[in-house]
Amino acid sequence: AKTLWIDTDTGSDDAVALVIAFKQPGIEIAGISVVAGNCSLEKALQNCLYTREICDAEHVPVYAGLAVPLIRGPFHAENVHGIDGMGDIGLPLSGRVPDEGHAIDKMIEAVLARPGEITLVTLGPLTNIAVALAREPAFAKAVKHCVIMGGIGDGPGNVTPASEFNIYADPDAARMVFQSGMPIVMCGWEISCRHAVVEPSDTDELKRIGGKLGAFCVDIQRCLVEFSTKISGLPGIDLPDPITMAIAIDPSIVTKSSEAYVEVVNGEGPALGQTIVDRKLHAGKPVNATVVDTASREKFMAMLTASVSGSPA
């Protein structure tokens, strides 16, 4: 069995990543910390709690984390995930109550209780993780792996030409995380555009075999479809958080990776939020991340399909 701690700014693709984690066999989720990002903390919490409910996973605790980035003002992505973060399809996203306690306290407690055992999977801006690192010096060494959906390994960004949303939204936190010494696996946005695009024929199939859960995963992407097809020019929806989750659960989905020094730009200017991936170690700095270069779409789709249909991959 593999134990995960998930940090999420639950928007429409985070929700699919959560479905995968809840439904894959042999996965224990020690807890979920929620952070502001795709939408406000309050909305992200409601989205996470709703997803937990429809997956019958109420035994997994969900905690509220930080509502604003470390230094900068809030930055959301309503144009990508909708005003409610879940595609504005009219889901009843209110009134659910998170578990008691602060996400950062709970995450530190869980990780330190089981040193070297918990894989941290981050699907949003890295604010909660940066504060945990600052609060508890033993945190970085106690985490088994930190699998990050964030940054760009190769190609253009989705917020600016240089930057990806999760890093851009809190570049100060991201810089701290990459410099923390945690064993990091970075899954950049381009991985989802190249290896995790779900096309209309796939979404039909997901709905057909996945019933209510399949329809949920597809329908909440209503706003993302617009963004991914019109702005990113993809043949369907890219699913960055789901492929990151799939890789955290089954690392053999990665078909090529590089050991690199990743530096996050947090200074003002056109490169704000950029992840500079130094594969050749030009800067003479030690490797701080394994960067995913390519992944198996086939294996990813198999895991996604199995998760919604209830038959393990």
Ligand code: BDR
């Ligand atoms: C990331 O930002 C959000 O839009 C997604 O949930 C994902 O975590 C992609 O850049």
Ligand code: CA
């Ligand atoms: Ca996310």
